[in-house]
Amino acid sequence: MQLFELLQYDFMKNALLAVLIITPLFGILGTLIVNHRMAFFSDALGHSAFTGMAIGVLFGIGNTSLSMILFAVAFALLLNYIRHKNVVSSDTVISVFSSLSVAVGLAILSRNGNFSKYSALLVGDILSITRKEIISLLVILVITLVFWYAAYNGLHSIGINSSLAKSKGIPVTLLDNAFVVLVAVIVMLSVRWVGILIINALLILPAAAARNIASDNREYHLFSVMISVFSGVLGLVLSYYLNVAAGPMLVLVASIIFFVTFLARKLFHI
Amino acid sequence: MFKKKLGFLLGVMVLLSLAGYLVCLTMGSEKKVNKDETFLLVTSFYPMYVLAENVTAGVEGIEVTNLTENQTGCLHDYVVSPQDMRRLDEADAFLINGAGMELFLEKIMKNSPKLPVIEASHGIPLLEGEEHDHEEEEQESGHDGHGHEEHSHAANGHVWMDVERYRVQLAAVTKELRDLMPKHADAISQAAAAYDNKLQVLAEGVKDLKxxxxxxxxxxxxxxxxxxxxxxxxxxxxxxxxxxxxxxxxxxxxxxxxxxxxxxxxxxxxxxxxxxxxxxxxxxxxxxxxxxxxxxxxxxxxxxxxxxxxxxxxxxxxxxx
Missing domain, CATH: 3.40.50.1980 (Nitrogenase molybdenum iron protein domain)
Incomplete structure (x- = not known):
């Protein structure tokens, strides 16, 4: 078995490039999602991809990515609004919306017994990614980095205490909404490759594992990105040699790292 | 402290990579590189595989493999694996049914544009499909001008279930394969004729039953x-x-x-x-x-x-x- 034979193939090169762009992105975003306790929120967001796609198919919009992004952005803003209303406990509200969007999407996509055509959306298909799509991912990576540079401190203080942040003159609502919109766009752009069932794991696991061992923000970010990229690359390579889907393999690696870091913190107080 | 943690994390990664390497060594599928002179004909799914087997029966220097498992059935919801991509990369020609049966291929073919594709149902009049909503694919393939205009995606692609149409498929595949392998053209024609004779008897059977x-x-x-x-x-x-x-x-x-x-x-x-x-x-x-x-x-x-x-x-x- 030659280690680098996989790079002879264009489709593997494309997949590897995509992984190298998506995983740092998810590593960075994950840190704030975990800090803001939004794991469930981003999960619901991923599920809304179904409805977004269904709406696109229903209205005959050729590029369903567009309808997915538009729907997800609207969905994210609505969820965020309700989350801050505190009418019912927010996890209940999120669960209701998550179930609703899955049901609407399934109902529309399964018309005439055709759902199997869309089942690739569930586990993702990173091998079919093309150069053009990789470029759109690259653009979003740059936007994220700029946004991070400009807004991180504000977002971080919101995560710690939003009332305090407000009193310091930080535009809490604006920043918070901008953040969820960014998450929505990124999730929708990558869900075709990663799959609805596992996209949230990819957002949460690296950050959660990094949090196990990090003691400040610098470490937290660094470790999260490292773990994310590593899981992505190893997952992809393993999927190539073992002939299994890439998404699940990637999540498996990240999960193992999570448990190792979790135990390390408990046992060795690292 | 930071260095210790970083070292720990890197250590975990190295160990995981090693473990992964070992797993691949023991369980991984060994790749067969097709570098010799054998012409590798890859087929998309079972009906095409059987057709190819018959067209190439007794022909030297050609190997037929099926991209999907023989048990996969219809390919409407098929997701390709890395192994499939490798096989296509090594193939000398790819035999598909066409007529919308292999929707999953459209994207993949972009990755290996040089591979000759034999579309067995090319030009065969199709029956109307049920109200399948293929809008999405239609639009997507429209984007990159794939040239699928000649048949609507709503058409029913299961043409092999009509023996006469299947014979037309056989003739089309025979012709294309002869062009691709001129040295073996005669052997291919012979094999195809032998198969067509059996199909003709079958077609008589259909007429009797009719x-x-x-x-x-x-x-x-x-x-x-x-x-x-x-x-x-x-x-x-x-x-x-x-x-x-x-x-x-x-x-x-x-x-x-x-x-x-x-x-x-x-x-x-x-x-x-x-x-x-x-x-x-x-x-x-x-x-x-x-x-x-x-x-x-x-x-x-x-x-x-x-x-x-x-x-x-x-x-x-x-x-x-």
Whole structure:
């Protein structure tokens, strides 16, 4: 078995490039999602991809990515609004919306017994990614980095205490909404490759594992990105040699790292 | 402290990589590199595989492999694995049914644009499909001008279920393969002619049976059966288009029952594995069930199309005679 034979193939090169762009992105975003306790929120967001796609198919919009992004952005803003209303406990509200969007999407996509055509959306298909799509991912990576540079401190203080942040003159609502919109766009752009069932794991696991061992923000970010990229690359390579889907393999690696870091913190107080 | 943690994390990563390497060594699929002179013909799914086996029977220097497992069946929901991509990369030609059966390929073909593709159903008149909503694919393929304009995606692509159309497929594949392998052109023609002779006998069998089946009403549970029904002169009252993981909806069942009752009686053509789907109709309508094999799976035997089709004809014959 030659280690680098996989790079002879264009489709593997494309997949590897995509992984190298998506995983740092998810590593960075994950840190704030975990800090803001939004794991469930981003999960619901991923599920809304179904409805977004269904709406696109229903209205005959050729590029369903567009309808997915538009729907997800609207969905994210609505969820965020309700989350801050505190009418019912927010996890209940999120669960209701998550179930609703899955049901609407399934109902529309399964018309005439055709759902199997869309089942690739569930586990993702990173091998079919093309150069053009990789470029759109690259653009979003740059936007994220700029946004991070400009807004991180504000977002971080919101995560710690939003009332305090407000009193310091930080535009809490604006920043918070901008953040969820960014998450929505990124999730929708990558869900075709990663799959609805596992996209949230990819957002949460690296950050959660990094949090196990990090003691400040610098470490937290660094470790999260490292773990994310590593899981992505190893997952992809393993999927190539073992002939299994890439998404699940990637999540498996990240999960193992999570448990190792979790135990390390408990046992060795690292 | 930071260095210690970083070291720990890197250590974990190295260990995981090693573990992964070991797992790959023990379980990984060994890659077969096709560097010799053998012409590698990859087929998309079972009916094409059987066709290719017959066209290349006795031809030297050609190897036929099936991209999907022989048990995969129809490819509507197929997701390619890395191994499939590798196989296509090594292939010298790729035989597909076309007519929308291999939708998953459109994207993949962009990655290996140089691979010659033989589309067996090219130019064959297709039956109308059921209300499949293929809008998405249609639009997507429209974007990059894939040249699929000649047939609508709503068309029914299961052409091999009509023996005469299958013979046209055979002729088309024979011609293209001869062009690709000029040295073996004669051997290919010979093999194809031998297969076509057997198909001709089969086609006679269809004609004989047609005398008993002309005008019979049928409800079909697989789009593929529309071609069989047409070649037997049957009148399709209703076609369910089910796939492996969906159930008929109550509305469709009711429609089928009303159609059958209106016309008196009908045959239900259904795959044996999904026979239970027909039960709800049998309860309220006068119908007989015939198990039909869509010939999309099998054990890889070269005569499996022939034997499967004869079985289908006999199954129908037993009910109508």
């Amino acid at each position: 005398e008993h089946t002309e005008g019979i009403y049928v409800v079909i549970f697989h789009e593929a059966f529309a071609y069989l029904a047409e070649s037997l002169g049957m009148d399709v009252l209703m076609a369910f288009s089910l796939d492996e993981n969906s159930e008929p909806s109550p509305g469709e069942i009711t429609e089928a029952i009303e159609e059958i009752n209106y016309h008196g009686t009908a045959l239900i053509l259904i795959e044996k594995e999904y026979a239970s789907h027909a039960n709800s109709i049998l309860a309220d309508a006068d119908a007989k069930v015939v198990y039909i094999n869509p010939l999309t799976t099998g054990d890889g035997a070269a005569d499996s199309y022939l034997s499967g089709m004869w079985e289908n004809l006999n199954a129908i014959r037993q009910v109508v005679e």
